[in-house]
Amino acid sequence: xxxxxxxxxxxxxxxxxxxxxxxxxxxxxxxxxxxxxxxxxxxxxxxxxxxxxxxxxxxxxxxxxxxxxxxxxxxxxxxxxxxxxxxxxxxxxxxxxxxxxxxxxxxxxxxxxxxxxxxxxxxxxxxxxxxxxxxxxxxxxxxxxxxxxxxxxxxxxxxxxxxxxxxxxxxxxxxxxxxxxxxxxxxxxxxxxxxxxxxxxxxxxxxxxxxxxxxxxxxxxxxxxxxxxxxxxxxxxxxxxxxxxx
Ligand SMILES: NC(=O)c1ccc[n+]([C@@H]2O[C@H](COP(=O)([O-])OP(=O)(O)OC[C@H]3O[C@@H](n4cnc5c(N)ncnc54)[C@H](OP(=O)(O)O)[C@@H]3O)[C@@H](O)[C@H]2O)c1
Numbered sequence: 001x002x003x004x005x006x007x008x009x010x011x012x013x014x015x016x017x018x019x020x021x022x023x024x025x026x027x028x029x030x031x032x033x034x035x036x037x038x039x040x041x042x043x044x045x046x047x048x049x050x051x052x053x054x055x056x057x058x059x060x061x062x063x064x065x066x067x068x069x070x071x072x073x074x075x076x077x078x079x080x081x082x083x084x085x086x087x088x089x090x091x092x093x094x095x096x097x098x099x100x101x102x103x104x105x106x107x108x109x110x111x112x113x114x115x116x117x118x119x120x121x122x123x124x125x126x127x128x129x130x131x132x133x134x135x136x137x138x139x140x141x142x143x144x145x146x147x148x149x150x151x152x153x154x155x156x157x158x159x160x161x162x163x164x165x166x167x168x169x170x171x172x173x174x175x176x177x178x179x180x181x182x183x184x185x186x187x188x189x190x191x192x193x194x195x196x197x198x199x200x201x202x203x204x205x206x207x208x209x210x211x212x213x214x215x216x217x218x219x220x221x222x223x224x225x226x227x228x229x230x231x232x233x234x235x236x237x238x239x240x241x242x243x244x245x246x
Contacts, residue, residue: 001029001202001203001206002206003127003205003206004026004029004030004031004077004202004206005029005030005031005032006030006031006032007031007032007076007077008031008032008033008034008035008072008074008075008076008077008123009026009031009033009034009035009075009076009077009078009079010034010035010037010068010072010075010077010078010079010116011023011034011035011036011037011079011081012037012038012057012059012079012080012081012082012112013037013038013081013082013083014034014036014037014038014044014081015036015038015039015040015043015044015045016043016181016182017179017181017182017183017194018081018131018176018179018181018194018197018198018201019038019079019081019082020045020194021193021194021195021197021198022079022081022198022201022202023036023047023052024047024195024198025195025198025199025202026202027047027049027051027052029202031051032051033051033052033053033074034051034052034053035053035054035055035068035071035072035075036052036053036054036055037054037055037056037057037068038054038056038057039056039057039058040056041054041055041056053072055068055071055072058108059080059082059104059108059109059111059112060103060104060107060108060111062111065111065112065115066115068115069115069116069119072119073119074123075116075119075120075123075126076120076123076126076127077126077127077128077129078112078113078116078120078126078127078128078129079129079131080109080112080113080128080129080130080131081131082104082108082109083104083105083131083133083183084100084101084104084105084146085101085143085146085183086098086100086101086143086145086146087142087143088142088143088144088145089141089142089144089240090141090144093144093145097145098144098145098148098149099145101145101146101148101149102145102148102149102152104149105146105149105150105152105153106149106152106153106156109130109153109156110156113128113130113156113160116128117160117163117164117169120164120169121164121167121168121169124167124168124169125168125169125170126168126169126170127169127170127171127172127205128160128164128169128170128171128172129172129174129201129205130153130157130171130172130173130174131174131176131201132150132153132154132157132173132174132175133146133147133150133175133176134175134176134177134213134218134221134222135147135150135151136150136151136153136154136175137151137154137175137221137222137225137229137232138221138225138229138232138233138236139151139236140236140239140240141236141237141240142239142240142243142244154173154175157171157173158173161173161210170210171210172204172205172209172210172211172212173210173211173212174201174204174205174212174213174214175211175212175213175218175222176197176201176213176214176215176218177213177215177216177217177218177219177220177221178191178215178217178218179191179192179193179194179197179215180192180193180194181194189217191215191217192215192216192217197214197215200212200214200215201214221235
């Protein structure tokens with residue numbers, strides 16, 4: 001993964017899950033510096049590496065986003081990984097939870113894209129990687145607000161890809177299926193771990209795949225959707241009714 005060698009990278013939500021794993025894989029691939037950002041620095045792993053620069057960042061906080069963009073002016077690769085999920089369907093789910101998913105996953109990520117676009121343009125050729133979700137293709141109704149926020153983020157990612165295409169900034173969308181992180185705590189699905197997922201995510205970027213799905217389950221879901229969107233919709237409907245029958 002030569003493309004990461006000596007690069008300056010900023011990752012949101014780097015304290016746990018996929019974000020933490022991305023940091024570990026990048027450190028093993030010769031990066032120059034990583035701004036590891038998270039909401040509460042007390043929760044940040046040490047990573048034991050002097051290429052790490054930890055910064056406090058809640059992506060919904062305009063002032064913190066602006067401050068981080070001032071500090072991390074040398075960023076060449078931005079990884080928008082931070083995300084949150086609230087359960088609930090459209091008809092009965094808590095609207096505050098849905099609003100929170102939109103504020104973090106959609107508007108928070110847009111704030112980061114806006115703050116860092118001028119930096120990435122200045123430091124071209126550069127890269128933006130947005131961690132989206134397979135739920136962007138078709139909603140699982142038990143997490144309907146999350147699915148809507150990720151569908152919106154997927155759309156925004158494709159839009160920004162076009163907006164930055166002539167500025168030498170490549171924009172990648174990564175749409176995983178289910179990965180074994182805190183986000184899926186309590187699930188009995190057989191899921192890949194975040195470390196192997198992080199390798200697949202970064203390999204996809206290194207291979208130049210602007211849209212990628214890093215795990216087998218996600219790829220199966222994507223293939224069903226590609227064959228016929230109704231197939232993935234049916235798969236998620238079956239899952240939803242099975243969950244509710246428990
Ligand atoms: N796990 C999956 O199955 C799966 C599938 C598809 C896509 N994804 C996406 O992958 C990304 C990483 O998820 P994960 O599985 O690693 O989940 P995770 O273990 O729950 O980690 C989520 C990360 O996002 C951070 N975060 C939440 N709200 C934030 C905010 N307002 N500002 C900054 N950081 C915030 C969390 O910080 P705190 O520790 O402070 O809460 C944490 O570091 C997310 O975008 C998620 O939607 C995950």
